[in-house]
Amino acid sequence: MKAYDDKHVKNIVLLGAPKSGKTTLSETMLFEAGIISKRGTIEEKNTVSDYHEIELERGNSVYATLLHTEWKDYKINIIDTPGLEDFIGEVIAAIRVADTAVVLLNAQYGVEVGTEILWEYVDKYQKPTIFAVNQLDTELSSFNKAVEEAQQIFGNSVTIMQYPVNQGPGFNAIIDLLKMTMYRFPTDGGKPEKLPIPPEEKEKADKLHNELVEKAAENDDSLMEMYFDKGSLDEDELRAGIKKGMLQHHVFPVFCLSAKNNMGSGRLMGFIDNVAPAAIEVPAEHTANNSDIPIDPAGPAGLFVFKTLVEPHIGRLTYFKVISGEVKAGMELINLENNTTERISQLFIADGKNRNPIDRLQAGDIGCTLKLKNTRTNDTLADKRFPGPIAPLAFPSPKVRVAIEPQNKGDDEKLSEVLAEIHMEDPTLIIEFNRELKQVILHGQGELHLLVTKWRLENIYKMPVVFLPAKIPYRETIQKPAQASYRHKKQSGGAGQFGEVYMKIEPWYEGMPPYKEHPVRDSEEIVLSWGGKLVFNNCIVGGAIENRFLPAILKGVMEKMQEGPLTGSYVRDIRVSIYDGKMHPVDSNEISFKIAGMMAFREAFHQAAPQLLEPVFDLEASAPDVMMGDIMSELQSHRSIITGMDTLNGNQIIKARIPQAEIDKLFAALRNVTQGKAKIKSQFADYAPVPADMQKKLSESYKEVDAV
Incomplete structure (x- = not known):
């Protein structure tokens, strides 16, 4: 297979809500380029992109799939992505390595929920962007509505490059404002006929063309001067201005499509070839310490792994983008994350499950290899001269468990x-x-x-x-002081067991006054690995218990704190003072005092107004203003406390504190009432008391289980 240089490789990612037509478009692009001889369909379960068993069963994409086309001496790498937020990790990785994002809008529904979520990552990485309004052949299609919504949400950078002449079931014609030509497609799609713009469309086309010219000129001072001098720009000047605007994230051209009927995909690919930036033209990558690494064909060899996949009967596939230099089959590279050496035994260009061998890949290209032993997603493989590992992909925190x-x-x-x-x-x-x-x-x-x-x-x-159901990591503590004693005595022939312990326990808090009821001989403050503290006071006088048995008593207390008396949860924030006891000159030993300490603590704990604590999280829910009532209602019905409200980018933000036991249920409920438009993030905050009725229920359940 032909290897392309850095100037002739374009990397695009197809993004959009579910059913916006990404997989159908990728299939049409492969067909138009002659990579496949027949287009598959999602209904027939034979597309190149959706080939995994779960995708065939569900009828939508679950994985991001790498494909390629070859179009007019350019190679276009295409990554078809899932539209559902549940698989956002696949999408983030694809956006990161792409040079241009192609965002599909369903002409029937405009900007859908999924599109807004995907846009956050496109905007974060400042990717050059093309919008493609698809399914213009459908009954309810509305190009104007889709564009207006896009402009409202993504700004005035959304710029019409084409518009449909006759959208709806009879759709077959597009006015192209760059070439000022009408394209009319045959019934079965494919190569269009080029025609003059009809008189009835001339005024509209001229107006939109002038807007496009102004948008292109805005991005370059020299183009702006030409525009003032000539009153317009020619086609090459327009291309230059649009490309510069795309690189600056200031121009998002809008194209027209019926991917299903193969109308418009060829013109889109032509624009990607001629105007969309190549990898060498986009901003540099960054290392983990934030220094720049430009896409450089003359630099030391280096690649970034953005996806790992285990295929049945094949093994581990590693997908990567070449950042610098040239990667050849058979070369050895160092994994900069773990300092191991990997041999790139084979190189492939991927088209779904099909892999085409290739000898080398240049900087900017995307490919895959097999059976790397010590390399994972986010790793950098490179020549020793490479400046450092590439900054890793940042994935969102989980939302359910x-x-x-x-x-x-x-x-x-x-x-x-x-x-x-x-x-x-x-x-x-x-x-x-x-x-x-x-x-x-x-x-x-x-x-x-x-x-x-x-x-x-x-x-x-x-x-x-x-x-x-995932259990909740509750904590136990006490609310008032209590005293208890316990005598452990066991006689079974020969040496027996004896130990008696008197203790007082109190709620511990930072800055509490020293214990004064009995003289404290020594005190140990233990920071607990599960949070909180235990303060252990030795108040024994007169040799009632020898010092060598105090560690055993502490061990018994600690063991019971690791399986609390109330629900079996960890115990925290308690001061224990051992002030008396008895021992036997023959029968006393460490195990006797460990058991006595454990049981005395257990009895005192039940008398000290035990309190069960639950983890609570700080939560932010962001959504349009009209949804605030529903969100507030759901939050309150899930034991949340509203802590504040704010506004950001036209959305309302509600801040609340919510028990972890309610988070999973709340997430599902908010997805429901907001049709997925609510953006939710949460972070552990603290532990707080559980309501009394819940504590009673949980304690009784533990007693039943513990008794079995």
Whole structure:
């Protein structure tokens, strides 16, 4: 296969809400370029892009898929992405390595919820952007509405490059404002006929052409001077101005499409070839320490891994973008993250599941390789002269969680291995082995994200699993002082066991006055790994308990604090003072005092007004003003406390505190009432008391389980 230089490689990412036509467009682009001889369809389950079993079953994209076309001596790498927020990790990685974002708008629905979420990342990375209004052949299509909504949301940089002459079921003609030509397509699509602009469209076309000229001229002082001198710009000058505007994120050209009927895709590809920036023209990449690394064909070899995929019967596939120099099959590169050496045994250009071997890839190109041993997503492989690892992709925090266990109890170790492999492919799926809760917890972007993970476990890895509610990491403490004693005595022939402990426990807080009821011989302040503190006072006088037994008493207290008396949760923020006790010259030993200390603490705890604490999170929900009532109602029905309100970019922001036990349910409820338009983020804040009725219920449930 032909290798293209850096000036003739264009990398685009197809973005849009579900059903906006991304996969259909990618199929049409491959067909137009002659890469495939027949277009597949989602209904027939034979597209190049959607080839994974789960995608065929669901009828929409789950993975970002790399494809390519060759068009008029240019290579266009295409990444077709999922439209659902649950798979946002795939989208973020694709946006990061693309040089131009092509955002599809469904002409029937305009700017949909998913599009706004995707735009955050396009804007974050300042990617040159093209908008394509698709499905102009449908009954309810409205090009004007789609463009107006885009301009309202994304700003006046949204600039009409084409508009439809006859949108709707009979759609077959487009006015192109760059070439000032009408394109009329044959019934079955494909190459259009070039015609003069009809008289009835001339006034509208001239007006929009002038707006395009002004937009192009705004981005370059020399073009602005030409525009003032001549009153217009020629086609080449327009292209130069539009490209500069795209690079500055100031011009977002709008194109017209019916991807299903193969109308408009050729003109779009022509624009990508002629105007959209190549990798060498876009802003430099950044290293992890924020220095610049330009796309440089003459620099030391270096590539950035943006995706890892494990294919059945093939193994691990590593997808990458060449940042600098030239990568050749057979060369060895250093992994700058772990300092291991990897051999690039084979190089491929990917078209879905099909991989075409190639000898070398230049800076700016995208490809894949097989069976790298120590390389993962976000790693940089490079020559030793390369300036440093590329700044990693930043993925959003998980939003929902669920506990998981294998159906077959003996498969715990195998499940751990499989989950580690899935996390390697999908860094937005976080695996937590929680020793406190005694659960393996999956953290994901949404319920669908978790369900697809379950499907993969059961269908790809043949690992039947069960989803369970994730437990809440409660904490226990006390609200008032209490005293208790416990005598441990055991006689069973020979040496027995004896230890008696008297203790007082109190709620601990920062800055509390010293203990004065009994003289404190020594005190130990222990910062607990699960939060809070234990202060342990030795107040023994007169040798009632020898000093060598005090560590055993502390150990007993600590063991009970790791499985609290109320619900089995960790105990925190308590001061324990050991002020008396008894021992036996023969039968006393460490185990006796450990048990006595544990049981005395248990009894005192139940008398000290025990309080169960729950983790609470600071939450921000952002949405349009009209949805605020519904959001407030949901927050209040999920035990939230509203802490403030703000406004940002035309949206209202509600700030609240919410118990962790309510977050998963709230996330699903807000998606429901806002049709996915609410953007939610949360962060652990503190522990707060659980309501009395909940505490009673949880305590009684623990007693039932503990009694079994």
